[in-house]
Amino acid sequence: MSFLSVTRVIKRFGDVEAVKAVDLEVPRGAFFALLGPSGCGKTTLLRMIAGFEQPDDGVIAIDGVAMNGVPAHQRPTNMVFQSYAIFPHLNVFDNVAYGLRRDGLGKDALRARVEAMLATVRLEGMGARRADQLSGGQRQRVALARALVKQPKILLLDEPLGALDKRLREQMQVELRALQKSLGITFLLVTHDQEEALSMADHIAVMNGGRILQIASPRDLYERPNCREVADFIGEINFFHASVKEIAGDNVTCNAGLLGIVPVPRRAFGFAIAAGDHVLLALRPERITLSGGTVAGEIAAASFLGERSHYHARIAGRSEPVFVASSGPAPQGPVMLGWNPADVIALPFVE
């Protein structure tokens, strides 16, 4: 049985079903991310795991113990709040020590635990600082230390990097990841920032409209999305309507209109198909080449981004441009778009 298991959990706010029969299994020691746009139910799910909201139906179990009816203050979880929620009337030391005061530790043991945790989050010697003397990054570290010092079974992180500037955010992503690996505590991160989820988590659950669309590793999520929403939400992508022309063993050929007859490996289809079925083919921008291909087009717009360039290529008869990312030399004149059949992502077509 997995470490955190969420089974058929439903949460309603009035008439709105914020979380719709969600199932989720998080292994012990994982860095797990709930990714989705705002209002997708990810924060509600996190708050139900923390105990701040009660599910209307379903079971949440941590380490084999059902949490229904267990109040928030008795759960083996601790949370890093989006606003950090640093206690303004306490200094850094007392903020971090807050959750330990009742654990019956001796004065010296408590001090040692707190000092060690401050060192872990690189706040050595800052114990006496008042809450209002901290920078955004330091507040984040205090919030992290305060939760981690309780040695929770699961650390919950609610958009923990949202309030930081880009540079600090990238630095904290690396640090959080390293911290999680060294402590071995299960981290459950909620974020709307796909980059954050992709760079830190081992597993990502993509949520939308109160449902989990796909649970996969970051690479699989990017390369093998299971539906249009996930493919669209993670990174950039080009969609092409197609129909299955022929299935011959491991090889499938599709009629993709303007792209012509497109061969697609059978294993690209994670779902049942039959000849004549309507499907959606998708290509990541960096998987498309600008020369040597079979589809004629011309560059409508180009932007140089340093290590790579982005192009909008127009194909006659298609209204939206094809998005291409390339690190090669800038193309001159008309282009011939091409791709490797193994890079084609096949998705079910939904009206």
Place this chain on the structure above:
Amino acid sequence: MGKSLISGFSGGVQVAKAEDGNDAGYLLLSPTLAVMALTLAAPLALLFLYSLTRTTGPVLEGGATLAQYAEVLGREGYRALFWRSLDISAVVTLATVALAYPMAYFVAFHAGRRKFLWLIALTIPFWTSYLLRVFAWKIILGYGGVINSALISIGLISAPLEFLLYNPFSVVVTLTHAWAAFAILPIYVSLEKIDRSLLEAATDLGDGPLRRFLRITLPLSMPGVIGAALLVFVPTTGDYVTPTLVGGPQGAMIANIISVQFDRVGNWPLGAALALASMAVVGVLAMLFVAAARAAAKAAR
């Protein structure tokens, strides 16, 4: 040299700017300052002048004297009256804050969308005059009052209870009711300002409702509590109407004797000295209270 010139110049600019800011500030304040000077500072100065005279009237015949202050400090009766006033006020403050806190807590945390309605409702008693509210308590607590007649008619007592009215108890009850809103509002504001995520964080870190209240809610609402305590303590010490109407001889307070000096006795110098002495005592006590509350807040960490 050029450098010092420039720095001197920019320093000058800064000073000028700061002065501009101050000027604008004083200009904005000037109507208030004028009113304060006219209605507060001037009468106080006059009162001080009176307290130094020997006889009633604005003339310093035979020079200034501290005889009135010696009288204030020397007479046992005045000191007793001071103590009683402070005593009553302290009890009123304690009772008001203790009763106001749950009300403010309820409105801040549990009134939901009806918050505004509750706040309006809390001020309803103030729509009638102070005098009427004090009279209302006289009717409730009096010999033939609501409580006594009710208790007699259900046969619990045969004669009216005498301890209800015309003593310090009735003064405390009346003042506590009269000043409730002044305590509720500042406490409500300080509770309302508390970030709800702090309460969730405390819960998340293992605090049950009671511990969370003692460690987060109460310390963070202390500014409101201190404000409420001062707002009640300072004016009730000098209250005159309530002890006059419901206090009786045992419930008289310092303001009553001051009014008697100015009015019936006609000893303005002594009245002035009593008024200023009581003001000084309340001022010192208020400062001590704030200092003690600050120290307590620090120690509570």
